[in-house]
Amino acid sequence: MSNPVAEHYGQPNLLERIDSAFASLGKDSAHLTTDDLAPVDQFHTGGMEATAEMARLGEISRDENVLDVGGGIGGPARQLSSQFGCHVTVLDLTEEFVRVGAALTPRVGLKDRVSFQQGDALRLPFPDASFDVTWTQHSTMNIPDKPLLYRELHRVTKPGGRMILHEIMAGPLQPIHFPVPWASEASFSYLSTPEVVQENITSAEFRQIKWIDASEHAQKWFLARIAALRESTPSPLGLNLILGERAPQCFQNVMRNLQENRARVIQAVFARP
Ligand SMILES: C[S@@+](CC[C@H](N)C(=O)[O-])C[C@H]1O[C@@H](n2cnc3c(N)ncnc32)[C@H](O)[C@@H]1O
Numbered sequence: 001m002s003n004p005v006a007e008h009y010g011q012p013n014l015l016e017r018i019d020s021a022f023a024s025l026g027k028d029s030a031h032l033t034t035d036d037l038a039p040v041d042q043f044h045t046g047g048m049e050a051t052a053e054m055a056r057l058g059e060i061s062r063d064e065n066v067l068d069v070g071g072g073i074g075g076p077a078r079q080l081s082s083q084f085g086c087h088v089t090v091l092d093l094t095e096e097f098v099r100v101g102a103a104l105t106p107r108v109g110l111k112d113r114v115s116f117q118q119g120d121a122l123r124l125p126f127p128d129a130s131f132d133v134t135w136t137q138h139s140t141m142n143i144p145d146k147p148l149l150y151r152e153l154h155r156v157t158k159p160g161g162r163m164i165l166h167e168i169m170a171g172p173l174q175p176i177h178f179p180v181p182w183a184s185e186a187s188f189s190y191l192s193t194p195e196v197v198q199e200n201i202t203s204a205e206f207r208q209i210k211w212i213d214a215s216e217h218a219q220k221w222f223l224a225r226i227a228a229l230r231e232s233t234p235s236p237l238g239l240n241l242i243l244g245e246r247a248p249q250c251f252q253n254v255m256r257n258l259q260e261n262r263a264r265v266i267q268a269v270f271a272r273p
Helices: 004-009 014-024 034-041 047-057 075-084 095-108 146-156 194-203 215-231 240-259
Strands: 065-069 087-092 114-118 131-137 157-170 207-213 263-271
Touching: 004 095, 014 034, 014 095, 014 240, 034 047, 034 075, 034 095, 047 075, 047 131, 047 157, 047 263, 065 075, 075 087, 075 095, 075 114, 075 131, 087 095, 095 114, 131 146, 146 157, 146 194, 157 194, 194 207, 194 263, 215 240, 215 263, 240 263
Parallel strands: 065 087, 065 131, 087 114, 131 157
Antiparallel strands: 157 263, 207 263
16 A cells, blocks of 8 residues: 555454454444444544534435545444435545445445445546535545545536535644644645635535534534543544554544644535536
């Protein structure tokens, strides 16, 4: 593997490590629910609650076709499908995530509604106007060419469809503290300010419907998580399976970046006219 982003995320044998974590909790990992998997497959601030909030903001409805770009091992995709009844295609750069996501999905009974494909957000392997909804959730922080990203998302979104995002962006004070969950160091982290992202998206001819700065809410969520972790024995099933020993430091740094105004969390909905 030569791509530093895929290398950062793609630690080997993830499925085997998830299986052993379930085994050590006395749980049969052949039959799972989206809730069972949430500690390891919702790789963003706010967990399942944030995913549901995005779906409500974007008015996702039954049987819509959603493309989740940078969908990781598929937690948001499986939740969207089970909770809101849509069909979801996950596209992700990291081969290991695509393999693990595809293996976990039948175990929650969603094989016919959620599919996985390896690929790059900057070269989406889909024809024009393929999806009712395009979705990114904490997946654009490693992408330098955001104007091209939003042109690609616009191209594959159907006219009348929506693009929904939940992303970490740059705060007014830079640089950020590293490591963070998306990068161990600065060479492959590309945060743009909310103003620049808004400009990139509207230049790609999306029309803004909703734009919410959720940074304060994200900070409260982190504080609650950090407090809960201090009070209980850490579970073997968590994002530590992806981030390894650096996980606590990565999360502390996201918290610190938010507190010091070096990072912002934005939720937004855009329409493709
Ligand atoms: C922090 S994870 C978020 C995963 C998922 N969206 C979630 O919320 O659980 C970021 C994801 O973005 C993916 N990613 C980064 N750059 C990408 C690119 N250029 N194209 C596709 N996926 C990308 C990574 O492989 C990783 O799975």
